[in-house]
Amino acid sequence: MKASKPVIAVLALLFSLVITAQEKPLTKKDSIVKSAWIVSIGTNFVDDSGDEFGELFDFKEGWNAVPFPSRVSIGRYFENGIGLEAIGTYNKYKEGKIVDNAVNLEDVDYLGIDFRVSYDLNMILGDTGFFDPYIGIGAGYTDANNQGRGTYNAVLGFRTWLSDHWGLDFSSTGKWTMSTDNSTNHVQHSAGLAYRFNIKKGLSRKGEEKLAFLEELEKEQQRVQDSIAAKERANEEARLLAERLEREKEAARLAAEKKKKEEEDARRAKIENEVRNLGRVFFKLNSSYLSTKDKEVLDKLVGILERAPSLVIEVSAHTDSRGTDKYNQWLSEKRAKRTVEYIISKGISQERVKYDAFGETRLTNECDDETPCPEKKHSENRRSAFEIINP
Structure with a gap:
């Protein structure tokens, strides 16, 4: 047989x-x-x-x-x-x-x-x-x-x-x-x-004889493998079709998630841009009181916080270089607290407004203890600035 x-x-x-x-x-x-x-x-x-x-x-x-x-x-x-x-x-x-x-x-x-x-x-x-x-x-x-x-x-x-x-x-x-x-x-x-x-x-x-034998052996193995692969090809094509359909379904889901994320990212970027464009609160020499103009800036910040209920910001307060380090640190803490207290007074939760004070350690220009500067340049350092902690 x-x-x-x-x-x-x-x-x-x-x-x-x-x-x-x-x-x-x-x-x-x-x-x-x-x-x-x-x-x-x-x-x-x-x-x-x-x-x-x-x-x-x-x-x-x-x-x-x-x-x-x-x-x-x-x-x-x-x-x-x-x-x-x-x-x-x-x-x-x-x-x-x-x-x-x-x-x-x-x-x-x-x-x-x-x-x-x-x-x-x-x-x-x-x-x-x-x-x-x-x-x-x-x-x-x-x-x-x-x-x-x-x-x-x-x-x-x-x-x-x-x-x-x-x-x-x-x-x-x-x-x-x-x-x-x-x-x-x-x-x-x-x-x-x-x-x-x-x-x-x-x-x-x-070596040449061995190489010729190995090449012939490889051809024979390939012929056997091709015959076996032909029988499996139909099952493989069916499996690939099922996988393709699953991938298309997954791609549609990922596209929807991507669109949602892009919309959320655009919203976050808009909020971050609004906070950056607010500018800063500037104080008079040796003062921690807010002017009418400063309160207008803070009112705009309050409006942003109201539109974004999950937003948390940090207020950082600073002084110019005149005065002792100890005095300037104390003064910057008062400025930070007054800024935060005003924001809280407008109905914003205290947990959403953090603050820190840096005295004269973070000047924005060259006006340190060794460099004489006009009042206008010193005034640039008497400020409260805002930074988003969790955009």
Whole structure:
């Protein structure tokens, strides 16, 4: 009996989930450095004994080295495996060492500058992780044993990378002289610390295979999910329709509330503007009594309070800077009380009219104890002002 289409779809989904659980996504290990600049610094060992290709490890008598960094190089390495590198080296043929099949009688400087083209063997072998072998050929100039000569070079080496940037570089280079005089061939070995920068990374072969598999798996999962989603789409559309109707109902309610709030805000703004436009009550020097003009201002304030039964205001009273601080504080308190008492006498509840007195601490201009001012400017500070507490 043939399985139904829903059963097949479910089995396919389960199968893809099992594979996904077993196959990890792409990781750092799936990528490799494709191209970079590499600079290295280290030391070099020169074997110019005359039989350097026969006795490669004649350390005691044939190898020469100095006790400090003696090699520096910089190179550019490309995605196709080709590398271009410039190398500078310094060494010293030591007294007592074998040089050109004879015992060297004194220390002699060795200087070399070389250029080479190398090829990354991982392009042939496949990615080998941290191990990076290479071969190369090149040319250079060497001044050794008091003889300058051009050389043809061949190199075999490897780098071992501890991280994306840092690693160790080991190589051996054979140098064949271009001269027809008595200059000889020799071998130069090196070891150093390498640093990579301007790195461009890409997937390894294993990473590319893994990516292709994951993409195919993703397509299969998407196909299964699409078939399941098609069955749910009708129910989803019905649910969305119900939600849309509910949202429209809620939007209508919010619009009504917004309109009500805007009307209330407009009313509040009108009241606040009326209070601001009232101005202030101004007192004569050393007086707390209200003039006829002051009472007209307060009568307008009473009218506003009557039209807005929930409005609460605060009266703040002030003095000019003349007189002592203690006297001015006392005088401002009297002015505040007289202002509030007048408002209450007009039928406004005491709970709706707060007050505070500040003496000469809040001047509206520069007329302090140190600044002489005309009477007109001093009069600007003898005032009661109004502020809405709960608009």
